[in-house]
Amino acid sequence: RSGFVALIGRPNVGKSTLMNHIVGQKIAIMSDKPQTTRNKIRGVYTSDDGQIIFLDTPGIHKPHSKLGEFLVKTAQDALDEVDLVLFLIDAAEGYGPGDRFIMENLKKVQTPVFLVVNKIDQVHPDQLLPLIDRYRNEYPFNEVVPISALQGNNTATLIDLIMNRL
Ligand code: GDP
């Protein structure tokens, strides 16, 4: 199996930390500038099961101008080109500004989407289900995967679920 996976989510949700954990430090320190590049390779994970190519795609942000509208369209096109989208959120921060807009626009994209709930080491388990329900109410995620990118909790499960989609 092999395929392309886009990693999206607000700043500081843990995208770089997840990449460091999965593919190792060297590749993950590649530049991290959404909206300046389209589908830039961020890291490659290889195992006996196959290969996952993680991409930095332009993030979907609420536009404030004609240029902004063009960038949203570009972001949607970029996400349509990959095999899977990982939408990372920060469990400790909770539901954030822009999340609804992202999910509305993901509905226009054909690619399957996983909700990756990061930083579960920072929240009480009781907080997790209401948060996940709130997101699930707005978008029919193909999988919901709680992880701690920092501690590596459940990241092996995430890799398995990704592989099974490719
Ligand atoms: P990015 O902007 O999405 O790339 O986010 P970063 O990977 O740079 O992470 C932002 C901050 O969150 C850093 O201080 C990380 O150490 C921290 N962080 C990332 N993942 C986790 C996690 O699973 N648990 C905790 N407690 N902190 C995390």
Ligand code: MG
């Ligand atoms: Mg980063």
